[in-house]
Amino acid sequence: MFLLLRSALCSTCAATDRQTEKRFAMESALLDQLLGTLDVRGFLVFLMVFLLITDIMKKINPKNFPPGPWPLPFIGNVFNIDAKQPHIYMCKLAQYYGDVFSLQLGRDKTVVVNGYKLVKEALVNQADTFSGRPLTPVVYHINKGQGLALNTGYSWKQQRRFTLATLRSFGLGKRSLESQIQLEIQHLHQAMLEEQGRPFDPHLTINNAVSNVICSLLFGRRFEYSDASYQQLLRLIFEAIYLEGSIWATLYNAFPTLMNVLPGGHQLLFSDYNKVSDFLREEISKHQQDRDPSAPRDYIDCYLEEIEKNQGDPESVFYKENLCYCMLDLFVAGTETTSTTLRWAMLYLIKYPEVREKVQAEIDRVVGQERPPSMADRAQMPYTDAVIHEVQRMGNIVPLNVLHMTTRDTMLGGYFLPKGTQVIPNLTSVLFDKSEWQTPDCFNPGHFLDEDGKFVKRDAFMPFSAGKRVCLGESLARMELFLFFTSFFQRFTFSLLDKSEPNMEGKVGFTNFPLPFKVCAAPR
Template structure:
């Protein structure tokens, strides 16, 4: 009654002041940090730190914050607090030492609207374990780590080489050629067939995929996650994320419908066929996630992950070879020495090509393809680096800080293949080389990506010299989304 009487006596300005004060006080108590919670910059009431982050280079901004607040710090993004973990030592603590505690994905407005708990990336618990195990076993059945998959990759390389030959050393933007070639490998495994580079529908979908990956890692995605109720009714590029996903979903659904027409459970041809069989076999276990809806989400996740990261790696590879022609020449000398000019490179050659292997690893390190890892969530109260992390807290590990950790790399800011070579020129593995993340959520396509990158890279340098247009210097600034992609550029591929 007293509150009603007080409000009744207020004018409009007083009423607004009252509500504003009430919101500030409520915001303070609702977002008060627990005792010994990781420190961080002061956050605006209601808005938090979402507008503090450098939208062009968030990974660099977050790495610099660690120099101020330490390897573990926190930011408030809208309503929620997120803990950021920096440097190899602390990242390993989260991803490996406490892997079981940080295996879950936190809830999110955008993820819930798109996935509703489905898929390989954003599902949790029993469903995630069943689907990840099934995806790995199925991909192995259809060639992952075997000669059959290697033959798919080699066949696709020939198509790509033919396209480059036809360009006759004329300037070209390599983006769509690379993404088409790489995507066709995962398409063989998931859909059972490849697409021609001239297929307009396929090219349109690949462009939608690239733009979606960019937007999902942009400030628009962060704003949607921080203020979903407001952003849901506002115009802006964030709406393209949902419309693009709907089109990609429809594409995969069409592939599933085609498979159902001539599906033979006794003779599966690909991932979709195998999943359809599991739907039939797991009818009494709905929690496992074997449904047609989840099939589409899981296939879409594989299509997306199997396309974007590897094509981006090869994109950076060409840029670095153009920037450092002396490195390209040494790679080509090793290729000529160990393989020759005519024979197609195979995975068996890698063990005898330490310099080429080191260059590929340094491209992945310096290229920094996935600058930030996917969000994790503490499934119980825990301590990391001496700080208290309450159950349910979102945690982001900064992979950039690992790949450029000054305590782990002799010269982290320079492109230096010697990071992966010993004094005798032999290849050496580095613990802080984590481009595929680590722990229980490590990229399930790591083995496929390594095969693709080695075979595509060596095959392209075996047959072509790459250069920029006269007077043009390649840019290494990059375009940040979920992945860090090169800015558009044109190059010449000249047959050797």
């Protein structure tokens, strides 16, 4: 139509005078400009329609895929999630859609699994099928999918095998490590005594003490509580762990190209991890300079030796950068989760003084005041053991676990999950499962005691996850929790300023941690 109109104008132009010719020439130019504009707009409309159709096609689920809330174009369900309490929100969604449902988090479909029976079915009964890790944009930016926790396939299996064997050789899960932990506890007690009953924030002090245990295994030394640079490093770890579970990480996973050029918490997350990684690289460089291959001192020395052994293998997964990311996983996980659990323990025993009195009575009866507690005491201290387990359950330290991925097509809860499906095993739904716990929402050490007061294990107790991806440092964490916890309440009684009630509201990032608080440590 536009072309015919233009032709008519040009014909008229030839039969008129020069002034009229100019006028029609101007109109013709304006028409050309309009036509060009319409072409651009048409292209943009076509592009938007194409992208919308593509987005809709991506949202079409495979046959018998788990149901879920309808996602918005392009952004999916990102902004449906309660950023402050995502684990609670997902438990509520399960009430409506069932224990297996799906979400569209940006460009990826994610299946959320709820309740003890189905989480066990996935992580334990189908352990191999659910042992994968998705390479999300956040993970790729932090460690390129290397290391231990977020690695997958052959590389992960090799790193896990080597790490377990190496850490065991340095005492992991053995009595030889117990004395190191007890020595660190003495340093921590001294730091608490120096407060002379004044209120203090226990966060970084406990972090430092717990971190020193994993530091002794990784690079053979500890750090003083007065070391300002190391304290700053611990702050960076805490901040990064919070941001890793925040809306910033979710948005980055959904729109990595856009978020790369925007400011926000995701940029701080990457900066924090870069600084921690730089610290670890310095430790590796120091070891390269002064190590004795005939006498390995720690994890770094052993890994460097493994690198040398595999130098001729082009497919080797042992190299310096992978060492850095393995250490990052061990360092971060070995510092923050145990420390957070101990802070929750302080708060719960302040809130429930009758529980604290029973714990201290059992400690006095079994251990006394003359020697430090040992792992050999645990079998004779069922009530204390039960309290520690209940703190872990109620503290719910890693509420949404770490992302899993299916390694093959499978069925779960009657639904089809194709290979490569991202999966969130909702540990909150397990630790608070009403069919597994008598009083799931109440702090009750009786959950782990039988009628005779003896300690009982509970299958639904999964704070360390389960199956192939169960926490590599579980045995170390259990030892640390028992020794630190019993030594705390052997030597001190903790209270808040003005004997006020503790705030039990947690703040959720990747972990669920207590809000900042100060305690007074009164020697017993």
